[in-house]
Each structure stands twice: as C-alpha cells, then as structure tokens.
Amino acid sequence: MTQTEQEGMAPALEISAWINTTPLILSELRGKVVIIHAFQMLCPGCVTHGIPQASAIHELYKNEDVQVIGLHSVFEHHKVMTKEALSVFIGEYGIRFPIAIDRPSEPSSIPTTMALYQMRGTPTLIMLDKQGYLRLNHFGHMSDLQVGSCIGRLLAENNEALPL
Amino acid sequence: MTQTEQEGMAPALEISAWINTTPLILSELRGKVVIIHAFQMLCPGCVTHGIPQASAIHELYKNEDVQVIGLHSVFEHHKVMTKEALSVFIGEYGIRFPIAIDRPSEPSSIPTTMALYQMRGTPTLIMLDKQGYLRLNHFGHMSDLQVGSCIGRLLAENNEALPL
Amino acid sequence: MTQTEQEGMAPALEISAWINTTPLILSELRGKVVIIHAFQMLCPGCVTHGIPQASAIHELYKNEDVQVIGLHSVFEHHKVMTKEALSVFIGEYGIRFPIAIDRPSEPSSIPTTMALYQMRGTPTLIMLDKQGYLRLNHFGHMSDLQVGSCIGRLLAENNEALPL
C-alpha cells in the first residue's frame, strides 16, 4: 500500500464554511474513525473515483462509528471553484455527506488545511483513528478493497471482537 | 451487511484434490485470517465478480497474514464441471491462488464441505479469524468495500495498532 | 430506440464563443456527418457518459467524414457555468474536440440553440446527415452500440459500399 504515515495527532481542520452539516470539530469526534476525502470539484479523478468512494463509505458505515468529511481544498483555478459553484456541484451530484471548504490562505494558492496536512494534491484520502491520531495520508487513488481494509482495522482497534 | 454468523470453530475442509498448492489444513492456519471463496466454474456471478474479487484479495494481502482459498463446490451439472474442466478454467483465467475441490457426497448432489458449512449456493464468501472461528458465511455478492472492511477487522483483532 | 426525429434542415448554431477550434459553420460541413453533444459541465450524466462517448467518437472517426461538436447549453446555474469555468473543465478533463458555447438568450434561461432545437435538457445527442438534415435529436443516454449504429448508417448513405 502506497501511503504516507505521519506521527501524532491530526491537526484541527481550518474551515471557512460547511455544507450538509453543522460545523464538525475533530476533537469532538473521539471514538469515531474519521475519513477525510480532500477533493476539487473540477478534478476528474476526484469526480470519477474519489467522490463515489466517499459516498459509498458514508452509506456503508452511517450507523457505525465512522464520520466521512469531504474537504474542498482548492489550490488552482480559485475563481471558478467558488463556494457557489461547489454548492451547485453538491446538489447536482446528490452528495449527502458533510462537506467542508478548506480556508483560503492568501497570498498562497494552497489553502490552510491542505498546507497543515502537507497534502500533495487531490484526491487525498486521510484517516484518523478513534483517538484522533493521523493514520493515513494518501495522495491518489486507492482501491475499495484497500480503503475498506484500512477502515476495518481502525474500527477494530481497542475493541473486543466485533461482528463483521 | 447481510450475512450469516455462526458460532464456533470452522469445520475442517473436506477436499478431494488441490490445485495451485500442496494441501492446506485449516487447523494449521492459526494466526492467519482465512478467506474461502466457494464457487462453481459455470456460475456467472462467481466468474464475473467472485473470482476477480478473490484474486484481488490474494494479490493485496499476499505478504500479510491472509490465506485465500477457492473452493469448487459443485452442486449441479456435475458431469461437466469436472476436475479436468476446472483445471482448464483455472489455466485460461490465470487464477493463481490455491483451489480446493469440495469432496463429492453421493448420493447427495451437495458436496461435503458445502453441506458442513450449510451454504445456500454459489458464490459464498466465508471468513475465519486467526483462532479458526467462523466469522462470516455470506451467500451472494459483497462489495469490495465491505469485504475489505471485514478483512481489516479480522487482521486487527488481538494485535496492537497496525500500520494501515 | 427512443428518439425524436424532426423534419428538415438543421438550424444554424447560435454560438457566443468557440474553444479548441476556429468557428465551425454547419452549412460549410456538407459532406460530413455532424454529431452535436449538448451538455452542461456540472451535469453528472454528461460528465460520466456523454463527454467520454463524444471523445470516443472524435477519436474513432477523426480521419473520416465525421465532425464532433460539444455544445455547452447552460440553462441553469448560469453564474457558475461561465466560459472561464468551462475552459478549466475542458483543460482538466483533457477534452480535445471542438466546443461551442450556446448563445445566451436573456431574459430566458434557455440559450438560443437549445431553444431552436427544442432540446429538453442535457445530455442531448444530435446528428445531422451529410446534406445537413437533422436526423437524430435524443435527450438522455444512448448506448455506444446505438450511437455507433446511427453514425454508421449516416456514413453509408449516398455512398457505394464502404470498407467497414
């Protein structure tokens, strides 16, 4: 599995607006596995693979201790990937999971959370364990089998054996 | 997740022949998660979804504590799904993981292992944990995300936190 | 095949800007089969099926008498599906065939060419024969097999038998 593992607690998300939810705070999600899908609405790999995968995770685990968050981390073409455009995209694509807009960081083109997590581009898949530690920070596509396996491992940590 | 959970240790496999491997004994696989994909070579759902999924599991986990076994459980059309036909199938489809032929149980059309595990048909996906307990016995298709998640949970049991 | 056939010559396209090409005039394309794929850049069915299909047609027939034109017919969310946004979309998705922007028709939300052709939404697939007659005006998805068959018929009209 190609991935970047980083030590320590995941930094707080720096968010300028939330869609589909009231604001979520990582430190209040202890006890849940947190899946952050960083994307751009005009990134083909995100639209074709990443968003459908994040939606599938959201649907599969919505009654379990998993929180999916879409993070709109715009680092190029800022004028056309606005909040208004993102809202249309979310509506047209029928996305139901919480979406956070990564806080711009002028004069840098890289938004704040993207910089904090040292992401290399979009799509990036980030996973936090139930204690809030950063456990996966992966740039590019991962297969559903790999993603499911990572989530399963994180769900099983610090638990008695679970029903599958 | 639609699944059948059954209590207790998984029964030993009753096998008339092995392909791609020397004989495997479940009781000697303690410490490994065991994935059994029961199929028939002329079952469309097995050929289209189940076999490729089993191959992907085999490839993804071949350096980890996971053992994939294909179980050819012929319960219909016995005359044409012979060992010789199965060998051609395995060769033509390039299947590399171990394949076991479920022992016939005349006069019943249901082979021995299929009956022991009370399978309802093919494809059936069976998972054993590292202690050899039967943890999943699922008839029909499961998504890669679900399958990966189950394997991840079983890998994480009785371990310190693993790298993902 | 669900389709709307309309009599007569295809109306001229009313276009405010062209991308990937100098302006194309339907009346100057006599002798070619013309395929117009009307889309919106934030329409999921267009992005997932229509645009890849139009690209495949463009690639398959680029040395033959077929002209593919993408027509950006924005009838909703005008503020975010601007020319600037479309240019980013075309660049990110690597679209190589000619794209025309349907001329806005204020105060109507329906752009001019969309109204002229009485389109019901996006994606819409339009085909003109070599004489410029409107032969197909189809709202929604068509399979590659159907689309290929329509193009093949139009290519064969008024010709001796062609090599396939």
Added chain:
Amino acid sequence: MTQTEQEGMAPALEISAWINTTPLILSELRGKVVIIHAFQMLCPGCVTHGIPQASAIHELYKNEDVQVIGLHSVFEHHKVMTKEALSVFIGEYGIRFPIAIDRPSEPSSIPTTMALYQMRGTPTLIMLDKQGYLRLNHFGHMSDLQVGSCIGRLLAENNEALPL
C-alpha cells in the same frame, strides 16, 4: 480499425448442432446483415466481452434485418468444452440468441468452419452483408462503438435513407 477483409461470398457454415434455434442456412439469410460471434465457452475474453456484446446486438436489432449467430469453435481442450458443457453454459448465462457448434475436423484440432474462415482464435467477429458477402473478419476485441458503426453501415447499404 484493425480488421481483415476478405473478398467474396462467405463460405457456408459447417455445423454439427444448433441450440436455441432450428438450423440456419447462410444462403437463406439474404437481405439480412449476419453477425457471427465465434467463441469458446472457457475463453475469458469471450465470456467477459464477446458474449455480452453479441447479446446486446441481438437485443438491439431483434426487430430489424440483423441475424446474430454464436459459433462455438473449439480448437483446444476439446474434452471439456463438449456440447453438454456448452448447453449448461448457455443456460447458466441466459444466452438467447442462436448458437451453432462448429463441426469437428479430426484429426485437426481446428474445427471446420474456423478453418474455412481462416480464423486466428477466439473471440472472432464476422459480418456478412445482405448479399452474403464477407465484410468483416476480426480477431479480438472491438468496441461497441466500432461494432455498432459497422452494423449501421451494412444496414444502410442498398437502402433509401433509413430512420436511425
């Protein structure tokens, strides 16, 4: 388009048995476009792509002048790809179009029709025009767009303009 074009009338099919139909004679199919999909039931490319494509052609054109024929041309593993095995395969996969078994030609492993048409393997796609001339003899995969286009051209020959 990679293809082999051969001159002249298509040879008569040499068939040992028919399934899903009474016997079909090429010379009695004048006026129809004939699509012959040569396959083996244990050829992965045939099962994954060729058979579904032939079924889609059969469904799309069943009310038009197109006759789809599946030709089981066994040139290897003859002992396991028997008529009985093929019948099971057809039943399990729900194949509805006419299937012909290519006549064995001992001592050659190549069956008679396969030799007559100089096929290089399976899958092979063969097309005859309405006069019975051999117009396409293609070894390997062709996209639905290409196949549809070829059929459309053959349907349009010697006709006034057809509705699409």
